[in-house]
Amino acid sequence: MNYIYDIVVNFNPQIYEFFEWKKNDNVINVRKIPLFRVSDQDYLFLKYNDVKLEDKFICQIENMTSTYTRTNLGTSCLISNTKESIGLLFDKQGNVIKRSCLIFDEEEEVNSLAEEIEITDIIYIKNQKKEIVNMPRIEKEKRTYLEKYLKKLDIKDSIKIKYLYYDYFDEEEDDPINAKKRLIKEINNDWNNRLDKLYDLVKLLKIKN
Numbered sequence: 001m002n003y004i005y006d007i008v009v010n011f012n013p014q015i016y017e018f019f020e021w022k023k024n025d026n027v028i029n030v031r032k033i034p035l036f037r038v039s040d041q042d043y044l045f046l047k048y049n050d051v052k053l054e055d056k057f058i059c060q061i062e063n064m065t066s067t068y069t070r071t072n073l074g075t076s077c078l079i080s081n082t083k084e085s086i087g088l089l090f091d092k093q094g095n096v097i098k099r100s101c102l103i104f105d106e107e108e109e110v111n112s113l114a115e116e117i118e119i120t121d122i123i124y125i126k127n128q129k130k131e132i133v134n135m136p137r138i139e140k141e142k143r144t145y146l147e148k149y150l151k152k153l154d155i156k157d158s159i160k161i162k163y164l165y166y167d168y169f170d171e172e173e174d175d176p177i178n179a180k181k182r183l184i185k186e187i188n189n190d191w192n193n194r195l196d197k198l199y200d201l202v203k204l205l206k207i208k209n
Helices: 040-048 055-061 104-116 137-152 155-169 176-187 192-206
Strands: 002-009 029-037 050-053 073-078 087-092 096-100 124-128
Touching: 002 073, 002 104, 029 104, 040 073, 050 073, 050 096, 055 073, 087 104, 087 192, 137 176, 137 192, 155 176, 155 192, 176 192
Parallel strands: 029 073
Antiparallel strands: 002 029, 050 124, 073 087, 087 096
């Protein structure tokens, strides 16, 4: 088995580019982790799809990753098509549950090393296509935050709903149900300065509460 040594990973359910990592992310310094070269097609499947791999592969990499701390990364590995590389974290059933991009210079090193090894054939138990949502991390988090907040508001919060509606649309809406529906629908449109302002207002209201 081929290994990569001394590398940094940041596993999340949603894969984030290195420049989108945050200080409070669980960034882990890995001492040793298995590396597999895969085909371009398998790389895209493993990066974007909802996948589950055969037991043979999972058993092969189980407990083969080690860190410099007591952090247990469980079943994990790196994959590369020699042009890009990412980290994968699996559950005990073989499902990919988290992914990690790599720091730029470390990814270049992994790509280079992957050129020297043979391609591994990946056997899938499940391989379902997922919708690829290309948006910055901060935008996605703001959308999720706003949507969760608005959906939790009910009829007893009618004054607050109407206030948010008026602040956003600069017009009144007497029906809080319609106001709430239109605000939630607006979150799915292209991000703009008004949505940023709505986000800041909601954060302020939550602090005051």
